[in-house]
Amino acid sequence: MKKVMITGAAGLIGRMLRARWRNQWALVLVDRAEMDPAGPHETVVRCDLSDHDAMQRAMQGVDAVVHLGGISTEASWADIRDSNIEGCYQTFEAARLAGVRRIVFASSNHAIGFYPRSTPLTGAEPVRPDTRYGVSKAFGEALASYYADKFGLSAVCLRIGTARSPDEPGELRHLSTWISHRDLAHLIERSIEADVHFEIVFGASNNREGWWPDDAQRRIGYRPQDSADDWRGQVTEHANDRDPIARSLQGGIYCSWENTRGAAPR
Numbered sequence: 001m002k003k004v005m006i007t008g009a010a011g012l013i014g015r016m017l018r019a020r021w022r023n024q025w026a027l028v029l030v031d032r033a034e035m036d037p038a039g040p041h042e043t044v045v046r047c048d049l050s051d052h053d054a055m056q057r058a059m060q061g062v063d064a065v066v067h068l069g070g071i072s073t074e075a076s077w078a079d080i081r082d083s084n085i086e087g088c089y090q091t092f093e094a095a096r097l098a099g100v101r102r103i104v105f106a107s108s109n110h111a112i113g114f115y116p117r118s119t120p121l122t123g124a125e126p127v128r129p130d131t132r133y134g135v136s137k138a139f140g141e142a143l144a145s146y147y148a149d150k151f152g153l154s155a156v157c158l159r160i161g162t163a164r165s166p167d168e169p170g171e172l173r174h175l176s177t178w179i180s181h182r183d184l185a186h187l188i189e190r191s192i193e194a195d196v197h198f199e200i201v202f203g204a205s206n207n208r209e210g211w212w213p214d215d216a217q218r219r220i221g222y223r224p225q226d227s228a229d230d231w232r233g234q235v236t237e238h239a240n241d242r243d244p245i246a247r248s249l250q251g252g253i254y255c256s257w258e259n260t261r262g263a264a265p266r
Contacts (some may be wrong), residue, residue: 028043107159112159161179
């Protein structure tokens, strides 16, 4: 049975994956927050990702890592640095030392948030992060590339669009960025199993107004089954949709926070 570590296992996506995978793979569930007790074929580890020794112990015998851990929105630089940058490095380094073959890194659309909505992206473009959080995701992508090329630790970086609870789009922007829980679980499974060295892949469902015509999705065998279009008549305008900066850029309201320049594209 394949052994898969999930960091950030107490979060929304981590809990969803745990429920779907508990009878499929042996799971090592890592988070500093409290989690449900371990079930059959599960190991629960409460630690901070920046704890080098604890991460090395937890990583023993692991075949693949799904790195979801860290802060999932904008925060102070000190908090982003400690959780998303140092924690990411320690996760990759522990995986390297343990001989792990694959890391799936939960990046974000906020690594490229300052691109205009009118610009389709493939994943080959330079990063344009919209926040300190987005900067940390761009760092994680660069770190993944480095570990793949220098140490042979293959990696798939997922620029996840919008995964929510409830499992449906909640504002107009989500009609382009939403990914269902079912599609996200499938995307991560394909990212674990695909025969690739390093890829950057956008994570969205089959949304008609999507911005990311992603060939890498096809290369890893991702086939989304759901679409935000099914909620089109139910999604109403949100305050974020009316923000003059947010409504023109892919990162939405994240581009507007602390913004002193405006939305003019370069």
